[in-house]
Amino acid sequence: MKKVRKWAVALAALPDSPERIAAAYAWGVHLGFSPWFGLHTVIGLLTAETFRFNRVAVLLGVWTNLPWLNVPYYAFATWVGIRLLRFEHGLVPPVVGFFDLFSWDLQHWLISQWRLLIPAAVGSMLLSVILAVPAYGVALLVIRAYRRTYGREGTTTAVTNPPNRTSS
Secondary structure, three states, rough: HHHHHHHHHHOOOOOOHHHHHHHHHHHHHHOOOOOOOHHHHHHHHHHHHHHHOOHHHHHHHHHHOOOOHHHHHHHHHHHHHHHHHHHOOOOOOOOOOHHHHHHHHHHHHHHOHHHHHHHHHHHHHHHHHHHHHHHHHHHHHHHHHHHHHOOOOHHHHHOOOOOOOOOO
């Protein structure tokens, strides 16, 4: 919960309107879950500069896609893309032992699965848009609530020292 509070305080402390900060965060979430795996940060920084979004908000959104979420997310996104595109040829995984990881047969099999790139791209693009919409709403609510409670002036010091909400 502390990390969520730090995230909220960091967003609330940014020097822009809540709507623009929430839009920058949602754009970052969209990019973070998009098919451009490995280029999320670079694309986020370039588009933040182009559209004059707050770079911190965009990067917080991009980095919402945590490393341990990547494999299940992109597997699910590929499955969604396969269903949407009515992909005829499903994926038949090979039986792979440890030493098979270094064989040419596995490399050949991986290269032969290039057709899955299109369903993966379609599925992850659709899901990234679906995730960005609630990200905007949640970020906007959090930023407004935090600023309403602690004021705009308190946000700059709150980044380094978030309020303690213990009740006695």
